[in-house]
Amino acid sequence: MTGMNAPLDPTPRPAVNGGKLWAGGAATAAVAALIAIAGILFGRGLFDIDVLAPKGQGTWGDASTGWYALGAALAALVATGIVHALILTTPRPMRFFGWVVGLSTVVAMLAPFVTDGSLGARIYTAGLNLVLGVAIGSLISGVARSATILIPPRQAPRPYPQQYR
Numbered sequence: 001m002t003g004m005n006a007p008l009d010p011t012p013r014p015a016v017n018g019g020k021l022w023a024g025g026a027a028t029a030a031v032a033a034l035i036a037i038a039g040i041l042f043g044r045g046l047f048d049i050d051v052l053a054p055k056g057q058g059t060w061g062d063a064s065t066g067w068y069a070l071g072a073a074l075a076a077l078v079a080t081g082i083v084h085a086l087i088l089t090t091p092r093p094m095r096f097f098g099w100v101v102g103l104s105t106v107v108a109m110l111a112p113f114v115t116d117g118s119l120g121a122r123i124y125t126a127g128l129n130l131v132l133g134v135a136i137g138s139l140i141s142g143v144a145r146s147a148t149i150l151i152p153p154r155q156a157p158r159p160y161p162q163q164y165r
Contacts, residue, residue: 011153012150012151012152012153013150013151013153014087014088014093014148014149014150014151015148015149015150015151016084016087016088016144016147016148017147017148017149018084018147020143020146020147021080021083021084021143021144021147022080022084024080024139024140024142024143024144024146024147025076025077025079025080025081025140025143026077027139027143028076028079028080028135028136028139028140028143029072029073029074029076029077030073031076031135031139032069032072032073032075032076032132032135032136033069033070033072033073034069035072035128035131035132035135036065036068036069036071036072036128036132037065037069039051039128039131039132040065040068040128043124043128047120047124049118049120049121049124050117050118050120050121051121051124051125051128072132072136075104075132075136076136076139076140079097079100079101079136079137079140080140080143082097082100083097083140083141083144084144086100087144087148093144094141094144094145097137097140097141097144098137098141101133101136101137101140101141102133102137104133105129105130105132105133105134105137108129108130108132108133109126109127109129109130109133110126111126111129112125112126112129113126
């Protein structure tokens, strides 16, 4: 329905600056990859923990370090897509996003405990996954808030005197 007969929605609706959101998502992906690499180097180099690779692979480890960093970056991009979709389709999108990120972080923290790595490696990897989840969740939430604007509701047309209609 258009024109004078269209119902007016009294609530503002969100609009997303997609370029700003996805630029922030890309920056978050870079930060997440660097956190993963730094965390692995920190665990292997300082604590001598077998994070993702046996000790024989050295401090840099094997290809799993790169895959872990890539996985962290992809998780940030997936989070960006999820928050974009939530902003456009759901009421209270940031509350839903918080739940999605929180539960995903819990799953990522529990995942190392189904492997056969040493207890130290499993605990350290769970902690690293916690840091990654908090970083991705907080950065993407902040970017989403700054990339979202509320469009005010349509106003009823001003009544004009009869001679101007």
